Amino acid sequence: MTANTGFWSRRKAAVAAEQQAEAAARVEAERQAHEQALAERPDAELLAEAGMPEPETLTTAEEVQEFLKTALPQRLKARALRRLWRLNPVLANLDGLVDYGEDYTDATRVIENMQTVYQVGKGMFDKFAEPDPEPEEEPLLAEAEAETDEAAEAEPEPDTPYSYTFTDTDDTEPAPAPANTRRMRFRFETEDQTA
Numbered sequence: 041m042t043a044n045t046g047f048w049s050r051r052k053a054a055v056a057a058e059q060q061a062e063a064a065a066r067v068e069a070e071r072q073a074h075e076q077a078l079a080e081r082p083d084a085e086l087l088a089e090a091g092m093p094e095p096e097t098l099t100t101a102e103e104v105q106e107f108l109k110t111a112l113p114q115r116l117k118a119r120a121l122r123r124l125w126r127l128n129p130v131l132a133n134l135d136g137l138v139d140y141g142e143d144y145t146d147a148t149r150v151i152e153n154m155q156t157v158y159q160v161g162k163g164m165f166d167k168f169a170e171p172d173p174e175p176e177e178e179p180l181l182a183e184a185e186a187e188t189d190e191a192a193e194a195e196p197e198p199d200t201p202y203s204y205t206f207t208d209t210d211d212t213e214p215a216p217a218p219a220n221t222r223r224m225r226f227r228f229e230t231e232d233q234t235a
Contacts, residue, residue, distance in 0.1 A: 078113040086112055095119035101127060 078086065087094065090110050096119065098104050104124045108117055125131045158164055 075113065079115075083116060086116065095123050098123050099127070 090112055092107055092110060092112070095107065095116060098107060098120060101124060104120050104127070107120045
Protein backbone atom coordinates (compact mmCIF):
# COMPACT_ATOMS: atom_id res chain seq x y z
CA MET A 41 0.00 0.00 0.00
CA THR A 42 2.88 2.41 0.76
CA ALA A 43 4.48 1.82 -2.66
CA ASN A 44 1.14 2.57 -4.29
CA THR A 45 0.83 5.81 -2.27
CA GLY A 46 4.33 6.91 -3.35
CA PHE A 47 3.43 6.37 -7.01
CA TRP A 48 0.28 8.52 -6.77
CA SER A 49 2.07 11.32 -4.87
CA ARG A 50 4.80 11.41 -7.54
CA ARG A 51 2.11 11.41 -10.26
CA LYS A 52 0.29 14.32 -8.59
CA ALA A 53 3.54 16.28 -8.33
CA ALA A 54 4.29 15.64 -12.03
CA VAL A 55 0.82 16.83 -13.07
CA ALA A 56 1.19 19.99 -10.93
CA ALA A 57 4.62 20.68 -12.48
CA GLU A 58 3.16 20.28 -15.98
CA GLN A 59 0.35 22.71 -15.16
CA GLN A 60 2.82 25.28 -13.81
CA ALA A 61 5.01 24.93 -16.91
CA GLU A 62 1.99 25.41 -19.19
CA ALA A 63 0.90 28.52 -17.23
CA ALA A 64 4.41 29.99 -17.44
CA ALA A 65 4.54 29.31 -21.19
CA ARG A 66 1.14 31.03 -21.64
CA VAL A 67 2.30 34.11 -19.71
CA GLU A 68 5.53 34.28 -21.73
CA ALA A 69 3.62 33.96 -25.02
CA GLU A 70 1.24 36.76 -23.98
CA ARG A 71 4.18 38.97 -22.98
CA GLN A 72 5.92 38.39 -26.31
CA ALA A 73 2.69 39.09 -28.23
CA HIS A 74 2.25 42.34 -26.25
CA GLU A 75 5.86 43.39 -26.95
CA GLN A 76 5.42 42.57 -30.63
CA ALA A 77 2.28 44.72 -30.76
CA LEU A 78 4.12 47.60 -29.04
CA ALA A 79 7.09 47.25 -31.40
CA GLU A 80 4.83 47.73 -34.42
CA ARG A 81 3.28 50.94 -33.08
CA PRO A 82 5.07 54.30 -33.52
CA ASP A 83 6.73 55.98 -30.52
CA ALA A 84 4.61 59.14 -30.68
CA GLU A 85 1.40 57.11 -30.42
CA LEU A 86 2.70 55.10 -27.44
CA LEU A 87 3.86 58.25 -25.63
CA ALA A 88 0.51 59.98 -26.21
CA GLU A 89 -1.37 56.92 -24.92
CA ALA A 90 0.80 56.77 -21.76
CA GLY A 91 0.63 60.55 -21.26
CA MET A 92 4.41 60.89 -21.27
CA PRO A 93 6.59 63.47 -23.05
CA GLU A 94 9.42 62.62 -25.43
CA PRO A 95 12.33 61.09 -23.51
CA GLU A 96 14.71 63.80 -24.77
CA THR A 97 12.56 66.54 -23.15
CA LEU A 98 12.84 65.17 -19.60
CA THR A 99 14.55 67.65 -17.26
CA THR A 100 14.98 65.92 -13.89
CA ALA A 101 15.93 62.51 -12.60
CA GLU A 102 12.49 62.16 -10.99
CA GLU A 103 10.81 62.56 -14.37
CA VAL A 104 13.08 59.87 -15.80
CA GLN A 105 12.18 57.61 -12.89
CA GLU A 106 8.45 58.09 -13.52
CA PHE A 107 9.03 57.43 -17.22
CA LEU A 108 10.78 54.14 -16.47
CA LYS A 109 7.85 52.95 -14.31
CA THR A 110 5.44 53.02 -17.26
CA ALA A 111 4.63 50.01 -19.44
CA LEU A 112 6.38 51.46 -22.47
CA PRO A 113 8.68 49.33 -24.63
CA GLN A 114 12.36 49.00 -23.83
CA ARG A 115 13.48 51.18 -26.77
CA LEU A 116 11.76 54.22 -25.22
CA LYS A 117 13.14 53.45 -21.78
CA ALA A 118 16.64 53.26 -23.26
CA ARG A 119 16.17 56.76 -24.70
CA ALA A 120 15.10 58.01 -21.26
CA LEU A 121 18.20 56.46 -19.67
CA ARG A 122 20.41 58.19 -22.26
CA ARG A 123 18.75 61.46 -21.26
CA LEU A 124 19.44 60.72 -17.58
CA TRP A 125 23.16 60.38 -18.33
CA ARG A 126 23.12 63.85 -19.90
CA LEU A 127 21.17 65.38 -16.98
CA ASN A 128 23.67 64.34 -14.31
CA PRO A 129 26.75 66.63 -14.51
CA VAL A 130 28.98 63.98 -12.96
CA LEU A 131 28.13 61.55 -15.73
CA ALA A 132 27.73 64.04 -18.56
CA ASN A 133 30.96 66.03 -18.21
CA LEU A 134 33.82 63.63 -18.62
CA ASP A 135 37.14 65.03 -17.47
CA GLY A 136 39.32 62.95 -19.77
CA LEU A 137 40.64 60.85 -16.91
CA VAL A 138 37.96 58.20 -17.28
CA ASP A 139 39.32 54.82 -18.30
CA TYR A 140 37.52 53.44 -21.34
CA GLY A 141 35.92 56.83 -21.96
CA GLU A 142 36.63 56.62 -25.67
CA ASP A 143 35.17 54.27 -28.23
CA TYR A 144 37.95 51.79 -28.92
CA THR A 145 35.74 49.75 -31.23
CA ASP A 146 35.84 52.47 -33.88
CA ALA A 147 37.70 50.94 -36.81
CA THR A 148 38.62 54.35 -38.26
CA ARG A 149 40.90 55.02 -35.28
CA VAL A 150 42.99 51.89 -35.75
CA ILE A 151 46.47 52.56 -37.09
CA GLU A 152 47.82 50.03 -39.56
CA ASN A 153 50.90 48.06 -38.43
CA MET A 154 50.68 49.57 -34.96
CA GLN A 155 53.24 48.14 -32.54
CA THR A 156 53.52 48.53 -28.80
CA VAL A 157 56.12 47.97 -26.14
CA TYR A 158 53.48 46.57 -23.77
CA GLN A 159 54.26 43.05 -22.59
CA VAL A 160 51.83 40.85 -20.73
CA GLY A 161 52.88 40.56 -17.10
CA LYS A 162 55.46 43.37 -17.40
CA GLY A 163 53.37 46.33 -18.52
CA MET A 164 54.96 49.06 -20.61
CA PHE A 165 58.41 47.53 -20.87
CA ASP A 166 60.62 49.46 -23.23
CA LYS A 167 63.47 47.17 -24.21
CA PHE A 168 64.71 49.58 -26.86
CA ALA A 169 65.26 52.51 -24.52
CA GLU A 170 68.83 53.27 -23.53
CA PRO A 171 69.55 53.09 -19.81
CA ASP A 172 69.86 56.37 -17.96
CA PRO A 173 73.47 57.50 -17.52
CA GLU A 174 74.74 57.16 -13.97
CA PRO A 175 75.10 60.52 -12.25
CA GLU A 176 78.62 61.60 -11.35
CA GLU A 177 79.45 61.19 -7.68
CA GLU A 178 79.97 64.27 -5.63
CA PRO A 179 83.63 64.79 -4.65
CA LEU A 180 82.94 64.86 -0.89
CA LEU A 181 80.99 61.62 -1.04
CA ALA A 182 83.75 59.93 -3.04
CA GLU A 183 86.40 61.08 -0.52
CA ALA A 184 84.33 59.82 2.44
CA GLU A 185 83.90 56.41 0.80
CA ALA A 186 87.66 56.24 0.11
CA GLU A 187 88.44 57.03 3.76
CA THR A 188 86.07 54.33 5.04
CA ASP A 189 87.65 51.80 2.65
CA GLU A 190 91.14 52.70 3.92
CA ALA A 191 90.01 52.43 7.55
CA ALA A 192 88.44 49.04 6.88
CA GLU A 193 91.68 47.78 5.30
CA ALA A 194 93.76 49.04 8.26
CA GLU A 195 91.73 47.19 10.92
CA PRO A 196 92.45 43.48 11.22
CA GLU A 197 89.39 41.32 10.92
CA PRO A 198 88.65 39.10 13.94
CA ASP A 199 88.84 35.32 13.57
CA THR A 200 85.30 34.90 14.86
CA PRO A 201 82.33 36.61 13.33
CA TYR A 202 81.52 38.30 16.67
CA SER A 203 83.67 40.62 18.78
CA TYR A 204 83.09 41.14 22.50
CA THR A 205 84.11 44.04 24.72
CA PHE A 206 84.37 43.55 28.49
CA THR A 207 84.39 46.33 31.04
CA ASP A 208 85.08 46.23 34.78
CA THR A 209 81.86 46.75 36.75
CA ASP A 210 80.97 46.37 40.40
CA ASP A 211 78.87 43.19 40.61
CA THR A 212 77.61 44.00 44.13
CA GLU A 213 75.26 46.74 42.93
CA PRO A 214 71.99 45.44 41.51
CA ALA A 215 70.92 46.78 38.16
CA PRO A 216 68.20 49.39 38.46
CA ALA A 217 64.74 48.07 37.70
CA PRO A 218 62.90 49.53 34.77
CA ALA A 219 60.45 52.26 35.72
CA ASN A 220 57.37 50.61 34.28
CA THR A 221 57.44 46.96 35.31
CA ARG A 222 54.67 44.53 36.03
CA ARG A 223 55.16 41.52 38.19
CA MET A 224 53.25 38.33 37.78
CA ARG A 225 52.04 36.47 40.82
CA PHE A 226 51.35 32.78 40.74
CA ARG A 227 49.21 30.93 43.25
CA PHE A 228 49.37 27.16 43.40
CA GLU A 229 46.59 25.22 44.99
CA THR A 230 47.60 22.28 47.12
CA GLU A 231 45.53 19.28 47.95
CA ASP A 232 44.66 20.45 51.46
CA GLN A 233 43.39 23.86 50.14
CA THR A 234 41.02 22.25 47.64
CA ALA A 235 39.54 19.84 50.17
